[in-house]
Amino acid sequence: MAIAATTLVAAPAPTKITPSKDLIGFSIGEDYKMANYTQISALLKKWETETDRMKVVSIGNTAEGRPQYMAIITSPENHKKLDYYREISVKLAHAGLSEDEAHKLSKEGKAVVWIDGGLHATETVNSQSLAEMVYQMVSRTDDETMRFLDDVILLMAVPNPDGVELVANWYMREEDVTKRTFQTLPRLYHKYVGHDNNRDSITMNMPETTNQNRVLFIDWIPQIMHNVHQTGPAGTVIFIPPFRDPFNYVFDPMIPVGIEQVGMAMHARLVSKGMGGSAMRSAAPYSTWWNGGMRTATYFHNQIGLLTEIIGGPTPAAIPLIADKQLATGDWPLPIKPQVWRYRQSIDYMIEVERAVMDYASRNRETLLFNIYGMGQRSIDRGSKDSWTVTPKRINALTTAAKAAAGDEPAGGRGRRGGAGGGGGGGGDNPFFTPALPTELYEKVLNDPAYRDPRGYVISADQDDFPTAIKFVNVLL
Ligand SMILES: [Zn+2]
Incomplete structure (x- = not known):
């Protein structure tokens, strides 16, 4: 009997993970409901006690003094060797190894993926989809999820906890749901810099940026980083890379190629499921040029940095009818019908897009690890002889x-x-x-x-303001 056959498959013991509705009173993605950072943290903390797939750590405090939590999600077996896998990831990113050593470590290692949610706090899909993604990764037992857990170490953090707290509380304070809005927010959603918290990644003036950069560029150096935003181009649901030309020619060519590969995997997953409305390249102005952003800073560390921009929010909205978005092109392959659009639909899109990233990382684990080594090694080689960047x-x-x-x-x-x-x-x-x-x-x-091209920069100790020179060097480090 078919039933016997399926039950014979060695399925992992089902873990009982308490749904968000039982913990904070509503499900993620319900209309007119948004979880604040206190609630998201409570979910993560509770789920941590119910699973052996996740550890929740604080990566530092925020500008307003909240702990900034990061969920580390992988199989229980991988958790036992977490430091070992972290070291492999860092060693390969630093390069300077022989090719044989790099192949050996790539074979042994696990792909490391960073996905965040809520850098721009009024872009309200993303902090919620982060909670939903964590929930699914710790509760699902399907083959695909189990494969993700085996092959990938997933790091998830809210880049702007203070903003998510402020925005959710402001929205939820009205009893009458029709009065709930983000438009009247009384102050910036980051204590000092508001929206410009995504302009800080090369100067690190904010504690959150410092916390994240330590994870991204020192402690873990993930091969893939997915930074999530809003909103999508009119008439579409979501912008997903690849980006328009010209790409930033100072990067290793495996950066744009890697972005194309993972970006296309994300589009392909949506299109294959009949989830229309994804757009790329000429659909939006996003590019690989702005150097201070959270995503773009990763390119200088040879990481595949992804940006998505999705529509939606707790108050139902609509996809408008835009003529040119109804004609399929290479840049928006599956047009979507104009319709009322609900919060949960955006969450579902984000889950598919993030699972596409996980799937890519799982299937290409060894190649991703070896490629970041290759990019690092080429960079070292360029510094050891004459080289030129064509502009x-x-x-x-x-x-x-x-x-x-x-x-x-x-x-x-x-x-x-x-x-x-x-x-x-x-x-x-x-x-x-x-x-x-x-x-x-x-x-x-x-x-x-x-x-x-320069091979190095000499910073002289013989200068008027040497303490600032030291500060500059530390920022670069
Ligand atoms: Zn944004």
């Missing part, structure tokens, strides 16, 4: 040099890169026709010694 200015220099070399003749007269146009004779109107330049200009212009 738009250097390309301008190249075409200028080509014109000069050709006298007054257009450089295109010298030849062409074959094949791409597929016939059609001259290149005049063919957008795939690119005139080739004299090859020797590569060395002369793009490898001009005057434009070498």
Whole structure:
């Protein structure tokens, strides 16, 4: 009998995890209900006592003095060797190992993934989806969840606890649910910087940024980091990478490629489940250029930093009808019908998107670990010999040099890169026709010694304000 067959599979003992409704009086994603940070912390603390899959640690205090909690979620077996897996993750990110050693450690290690929720506190889907994701990861016993737990160590934290407390309390203070709103919030949702808490990741003036950066860049160095925001482009549900061009060419090329891979896995999961309304690239202005953000700072540490921007909130809203978003394109492959949109639908989207990240990390565990080593190793190599970063200015220099070399003749007269146009004779109107330049200009212009990348920076002790120089070095560290 089919029933006997299924019950014979060695299923993990079901763990009884108390649902949020029994602890805080409502389910995550209920209309007109938002859990504050005190409630989210209470959920995490309670669930920690009911599972051997999760440890909850404080990573430091917030600007208003609250403990900033981080959930560490993985299988009970992995928890027993947590420090060992953490060391592997850090060692590979630091590189400086032989390839053989790196392969061995990648094989042994576990993928480390960071997912947060609630950096911008009025973007109210994310702190709640964090609680829901934690709940599902500690309570579900399906094969996929068990595989995630075996292969991946998941770190989840609320980046702005004070803001989530303020915003939820302000919204929930009205008895009449139709009066509940975030519009009238009386002050910034971070004590000092409000929304600019996402501009602090390279200067670390705020305690929360310091706490997070210690986890992200010193203690754990996750291979994937997912920073969650709102809102999605009009007529869609969620923006998910890849990002539009130009990508930031100072990064290792495995950064944009890695973002494409994981981003596409996220889109694919939604599309395959018929969950329309995901959009990428040209659908939004997001890019890899702003250096001070929580996500973008990770690129300088060779981490795959993901951004999502979803619609929704506790007060039901609507997806409007936007003409161009109804025509499927490569950048929004599955259009969605205009409709009333509820909080729980956004939570469900976030869970699928986060499970897509977990699935990618699980299936590509060893490759992710080895790739962060590879990026680190290439960075060390670049510092050990001459190297050049090609920028738009250097390309301008190249075409200028080509014109000069050709006298007054257009450089295109010298030849062409074959094949791409597929016939059609001259290149005049063919957008795939690119005139080739004299090859020797590569060395002369793009490898001009005057434009070498720096190999290091010397900070002299002999300067007027040395204490500030030390502070600067410590921020860089
Ligand atoms: Zn945001």
